[in-house]
Amino acid sequence: MKYRTFFTTLVLFLVTFNLGILLISFTTFKDTVDRAKEKSLGEHYLITSALLKDFHAVESRGVGVDGSFDSLLQSYSFLSGDKKVNLALYKGDQLVYSNRLETAVEQQFIEPPKDGNRLVAMRETDDRTYVIVSGKLPAPYNVYTMVYRYDTTEAITAWERMKNMLFLAGLLLSGLLACGLLLLLHRIFKPLAQISQISRKIAAGAYETRLPVSGKDELSEMAQSFNHMAEEIQSQMQQLATAAEQKQQFVDNLAHELRTPLTAIYGYAEYIQKVVRTEEDKLFATNSIMEESRRLQNIAYRLLDLATIRGNKIERREVRLLDLVRGVEQSLSMRAAEQNIKITYELRFDTLACDADLMHILLVNLIENAMKACGSGGVVRLVADRVDEQKVISVEDDGKGMTQVHLAHITEAFYRVDPSRSRAGGGAGLGLTLCQQIAVTHEAELSFSSELGRGTTVKLTFAGSA
Structure with missing residues (x-):
């Protein structure tokens, strides 16, 4: 060209x-x-x-x-x-x-x-x-x-x-023009050649490659626009790579989570079918099968909840916070009594614009996790307060706490701080993932802070006045 x-x-x-x-x-x-x-x-x-x-x-x-x-x-x-x-x-x-x-x-x-x-x-x-x-x-x-x-x-x-001088001058001028034109075209087409070369590199996967920018002319503006486009492509590709990695991790974790209860169900069923056992042994095997089946059912319901929340917009209404908290307390009172855990709450504002059912699920999950972190005689505290004109609901426990490494991953699907405890308690590792999605649909921010041996605090901060 x-x-x-x-x-x-x-x-x-x-x-x-x-x-x-x-x-x-x-x-x-x-x-x-x-x-x-x-x-x-x-x-x-x-x-x-x-x-x-x-x-x-x-x-x-x-x-x-x-x-x-x-x-x-x-x-x-x-x-x-x-x-x-x-x-x-x-x-x-x-x-x-x-x-x-x-x-x-x-x-x-x-x-x-x-x-x-x-x-x-x-x-x-x-x-x-x-x-x-x-x-x-x-x-x-x-x-x-x-x-x-x-x-x-x-x-x-x-x-x-x-006439001869004119033609000679024309010849010299043509030579000078040819050199000048070649230099000018080289300068003009150099960015295009660089764009072509760098485009091939980006297509090959070198998304960090950029055009050199010098001066303030139209060519520099074009180089800056191309670099901005390359940055956007790099950002999009990183997001796609992260999303693909998260999806693959989700599939791997789901397969791992399903393998354990399915193996147990198959083993107990084979145990009942092939070996002559007493009624007490059969009852034990049947209860184990039912327990693992409930675990599978819990995983399926949580996945369905996640899919439903992502695919639909919620309708927020003003809900009395006291009614919402009492409903959560009623749902968890029996389990709290069994584990000898005390649940307290302090409410410093009256209403909250939210989907009552989803907010109930979120608070139940947060308090359940807090109860699992506490030992017998532990205390879980729910506080609703205003901070900088924003409504904040926090759930605090006095359990064993977590490291910063665990805090960075606790909202990931199937992630468990204590894998053995989660399996024993029937947890699917989806509770906090569901909470994160509910917070996003309410335009709220879910944040965590924790120290080993001193408990964990979860804050749900609502944008605006909620």
Whole structure:
């Protein structure tokens, strides 16, 4: 593309420039010739007019003009002092006077028209160029023909030198233009070549590759726009890679979670089928199968909840916070009593704009996790307060806490801080993932803080006044 543009532009310039030189040369040549002809016609007219008066003067003295040509025409020799002008006088077709006119004159100039018109023409003889003017003298001397020849070789030669200089200058200028144009096109097309090269690198996976940016012209703006596009592509690809990794991790974890209860179910079923056992053994195996089946059911329900929340918009309504908390307390009271865990709450605002059912699920999950972290005699505290004009609900426990490494992953699907405890308690590792999704649908932020041995605090901060 660059060289095609270069050759096309260069050819157009050369054609235009040389046509211009030809036009200038033609105009200059025509002007040179016209000036030479005008000069020749003017001097021919002056000579013939003066010669006519001389003929009258000679005849008035009673002397014939035929024998007086040399003396009469001698006075006009100054015209040929520079050897550029030659004069010839013909009587009929007979030459009666010549001033260094070595070459013969064409017959058409010897016999010009008798109507008083003069002939003027350019002729080349012996590598020289002449302007020839021929005309008859007025009556009664119209038998005489005056031929005037002006040597215009030097003017033509000067014109040729000027023409050659113009073409030489055009050649040099064309060379300079070609170099300048090539450099300009190289600068213009360099970013395009870089874009092409870097685009191939980005397509090959080198998303961090960028164009160099220098200056503040349009090319720099184009490079900045391309780099911005590359950054967006890199960001999108990273997000896609992260999403793909998370999906793969989700599938791997789901397969792992399903394997354990399915293996147990199959084992207990085979145990009942192939081995003769007592009713007590069969009851134990049946209860184990039911427990693992409930675990599978719990996983299925949690996954269904996640899918439902992601695919639908919620409708928020003003809910009395006290009613919401009492419903959560009622759902967990029996389990809290069994584990000897105390649940307390402090409410410093009255209502909350939310989906009551989803908020119930979120609070139940948060308090359940807090109860699992506590030992017997532990305390779980729910506090609803305003912080910087925002409503915040926090759930605190006095359990064993977590490290920062665990805090970074606890909202991931199937992630367990204590895998053995989660399996024993029937947890699917989806509770906090579900809570995170519920928080997002309520335009709220779910944050965690924890210290080993000092418990964990979960805060749900609502945007605006909620």
